[in-house]
Amino acid sequence: MDVMFGSIVSGIFGLFAFLIMAAISLACFAFWLWMLIHAITNKGLGDGEKIVWVIVIIFLPFVGSLIYFFIGRPKGGR
Numbered sequence: 001m002d003v004m005f006g007s008i009v010s011g012i013f014g015l016f017a018f019l020i021m022a023a024i025s026l027a028c029f030a031f032w033l034w035m036l037i038h039a040i041t042n043k044g045l046g047d048g049e050k051i052v053w054v055i056v057i058i059f060l061p062f063v064g065s066l067i068y069f070f071i072g073r074p075k076g077g078r
Helices: 002-041 047-059 061-077
Strands: none
Touching: 002 047, 002 061, 047 061
16 A cells, blocks of 8 residues: 555656646746847847847857846847
8 A cells, every 4th residue: 555655646746846847948948939039129239249149049048048138138128
């Protein structure tokens, strides 16, 4: 009985861990896509800057998105 209960608890924990990781992954992808679209449409950047930011965001997916969020994105509001 203990083995069965342990396997059920383990299965439920595994399912919750999978769901949490799926939600985090989806949020990271949405953030990456948002920053990529923003970099392409940012009117505060020149064409050369846009190309560089798009390359950075594509080749350094999450880190590049964070860098753009804190450094490149505010130029669009000026």
